[in-house]
Amino acid sequence: MDGIIEGLDRETITRRTAVKVIGAGALSLLPGCQAGGPPNADASGLASSKRKRKTNIATSKRLRVLSRSPLSAEPALDDLAESFITSVDRFFIHNHGAIPQIDASSYVLSVGGDIPHEESFTLDQLRNDFKKTSIVATLTCAGNRRDEFSRIAPVAGAQWGPGAIGTARWTGVLLADVLRKTGVRRSSRHVWFEGLDETRPKQESVRFGGSIPLNVVYRPKTAQPGVLLAYEMNGQPLEPAHGFPLRAVVPGFIGARSVKWLGRIMVHAEPSDNHYMTQDFKLVVEDSNAAWSGADPLSGYLLNSVICEPAAGAKLQPGLVAVRGYALPPGLGDLRVHTVELSVDGGDSWRPATLRSHDAPQCWRLWEAKVPVRLSTTSLIVRAHDSAGGDQPPRLPWNRRGYQNHSWHEVPVTVG
Numbered sequence: 001m002d003g004i005i006e007g008l009d010r011e012t013i014t015r016r017t018a019v020k021v022i023g024a025g026a027l028s029l030l031p032g033c034q035a036g037g038p039p040n041a042d043a044s045g046l047a048s049s050k051r052k053r054k055t056n057i058a059t060s061k062r063l064r065v066l067s068r069s070p071l072s073a074e075p076a077l078d079d080l081a082e083s084f085i086t087s088v089d090r091f092f093i094h095n096h097g098a099i100p101q102i103d104a105s106s107y108v109l110s111v112g113g114d115i116p117h118e119e120s121f122t123l124d125q126l127r128n129d130f131k132k133t134s135i136v137a138t139l140t141c142a143g144n145r146r147d148e149f150s151r152i153a154p155v156a157g158a159q160w161g162p163g164a165i166g167t168a169r170w171t172g173v174l175l176a177d178v179l180r181k182t183g184v185r186r187s188s189r190h191v192w193f194e195g196l197d198e199t200r201p202k203q204e205s206v207r208f209g210g211s212i213p214l215n216v217v218y219r220p221k222t223a224q225p226g227v228l229l230a231y232e233m234n235g236q237p238l239e240p241a242h243g244f245p246l247r248a249v250v251p252g253f254i255g256a257r258s259v260k261w262l263g264r265i266m267v268h269a270e271p272s273d274n275h276y277m278t279q280d281f282k283l284v285v286e287d288s289n290a291a292w293s294g295a296d297p298l299s300g301y302l303l304n305s306v307i308c309e310p311a312a313g314a315k316l317q318p319g320l321v322a323v324r325g326y327a328l329p330p331g332l333g334d335l336r337v338h339t340v341e342l343s344v345d346g347g348d349s350w351r352p353a354t355l356r357s358h359d360a361p362q363c364w365r366l367w368e369a370k371v372p373v374r375l376s377t378t379s380l381i382v383r384a385h386d387s388a389g390g391d392q393p394p395r396l397p398w399n400r401r402g403y404q405n406h407s408w409h410e411v412p413v414t415v416g
């Protein structure tokens with residue numbers, strides 16, 4: 001574990017309590033990690049220094065840590081529902097290995113596979129030789145709301161609440177522009193991404209990776225944002241935790257396809273055989289080879305909606321209660337959130353919420369409502385409909401990895 005940040009060390013834990021504490025004690029603050037790696041980086045820019053770098057507490061993060069090493073952290077829901085663009089200090093982090101420390105000056109992205117010539121690009125080349133492009137897109141983990149599945153039967157992994165989601169303005173270069181420069185062969189159907197981080201899902205070390213169909217990259221010019229190789233997030237260089245110096249941003253797809261610390265892009269006729277395509281990020285119930293090989297890799301995220309406020313367990317007075325949250329249109333297709341509805345009687349009757357914030361493709365929509373709660377009210381429930389008439393199921397069957405929870409979101413409350 002040399003030359004990498006392993007999450008939080010003792011010093012940062014002590015110091016962070018001195019910085020700022022939000023919420024009711026359950027939320028801890030995460031120190032920001034500073035860019036810039038040690039010397040002796042290898043060809044990809046990956047640090048090979050034996051020196052363990054100290055976490056820099058330049059910024060404090062408003063995140064609750066679910067797992068320290070590898071790091072998984074999510075924001076408080078009331079923080080999340082505050083703005084359409086999620087600030088970097090509130091943006092969830094999902095890592096499968098330690099954060100690689102990468103030296104930007106020696107970093108190179110290699111592009112290979114079914115292309116006429118293997119090519120590589122330095123960060124400066126990507127910045128200077130291609131059109132700088134910004135997109136706004138929501139990123140969400142396939143495991144968002146996993147904790148609700150764990151109430152049915154335990155699910156391994158970070159116990160995500162509904163906070164594994166965020167919307168950012170990503171800036172970088174369009175993957176289509178890069179592939180246009182390298183050229184791709186006719187047989188090419190899939191773009192593989194591989195990160196520079198080492199993960200250990202089982203015994204062996206594997207690089208985090210995955211692929212997307214090439215037609216997503218070349219999608220005809222619609223209003224939808226294109227696939228980006230991003231070096232900035234909300235106008236700042238990417239932070240190490242979010243993929244510095246370069247990451248993929250694949251709008252509409254589960255977060256796992258937006259590979260961070262991008263080292264290699266390959267173009268092939270087949271989907272990637274990376275562990276995170278074949279042995280993870282699938283809906284399976286049985287942990288058997290047949291189940292894993294029989295299921296398709298997850299691609300687009302699904303229509304969803306979540307109540308961010310009031311919090312679960314809130315004590316409310318009878319009368320009108322302000323409710324806020326987010327809704328997410330399905331990732332694939334050019335669909336929007338059409339309506340968001342709330343129920344205070346267990347789903348017997350529904351009243352509409354007001355959609356606020358922008359209505360942009362592959363982006364969440366924030367909403368708010370005032371609903372009348374009675375002494376008999378035991379929960380608030382939200383559900384959404386999309387522009388094609390799609391809706392959310394009241395309940396969902398359990399799956400082994402707790403992915404794609406998009407059932408009605410129910411928040412227990414007491415009134416009195």
Ligand SMILES: Nc1nc2c(c(=O)[nH]1)N[C@H]1C(S)=C(S)[C@@H](COP(=O)(O)O)O[C@H]1N2
Binds near residue numbers: 141195
């Ligand atoms: N290289 C690499 N890329 C990665 C991951 C990772 O562990 N390693 N995690 C993925 C998952 S599962 C998610 S949900 C998103 C999270 O991005 P964020 O940490 O910037 O929010 O990154 C994706 N890209």
Ligand SMILES: [Mo]
Binds near residue numbers: 094
């Ligand atoms: Mo994820």
